[in-house]
Amino acid sequence: MDLPPLDPKAIPEPYPGLTYEELVAIIDAVLETEMSDDDVSFYLQTVELTLPGADVEELLFWPDQWFRDESMSEVDLNEFQIANYLLAWTRRMLPGSERITLPEIPTSKEATRN
Template sequence: MSIPDRLKIRPVDENVVARMLELLPDIEEELEAGGDAEALLQQWHQHANHRYTTDAFLNYWKSTSEEDFVLTALNPEPTVDQELQFSEACAVIDVFKTGELSEHETDYYLNWLETQFPESNISDLIFWPDEWFGDASLFRDPGGAFRPGSELTSEQMVGYAMARCGRSLPGSPDDLVLPHPLPPTG
């Protein structure tokens, strides 16, 4: 399964990526020296769709590469897709299970899903369903390991997200079974 073509992030200009990769160490250097890097940040923000704090420029290297930091800054802001189909939302979730997404793509599609299903906390549902439901026994054995067969399908995840936020998508199956009661919002 892959991201439907119409939902794929559009490629960014390689020259823009190269320029931002050039700016990044200069911004870091000026900030580390106690400067505000204002002129460099203005150049950065001419291209970036995501505004980082100055702390992010000083600490990104602890959790990501330079390239993913730049590409994440260039990710478009997700908007609600009024034409979104149930099968398309499921396809996006399925891709998380493959591990094929880069870090910046993962960031974009998690934000995209949260935008499609506001207040659903769908990222926790995907990665930490025991936390989302507030009941580890639904998914884990007494030793804490995930029980085989307890994994939710992408269809069920979309169903729970729709139920939580009140959005219904075209193409949703009438007979979708959600195996656990919807937890109260916390």
């Protein structure tokens, strides 16, 4: 999967053309540390601006905080599951994404939804 055609040296901004495949590629690259810290920051900010309220960094690195559930601290989500939770949480669909069924987001997390 390819990263979106963005310049990580630019100022992050929403990317309305983001596809599901690109979102998964970003998550995979960040998790596999294939990027510099500056590039990681750029792509995470771009995702957050594109999917407001996703809290992508929190889900990637501190899932127990994202889910508001300590039992999730050792969870091992793959890049597809992470992308699907982000989309479900933000109530968004991206080109190439499919409707899926995920385990319920805990009520402790739901209480924080805007």
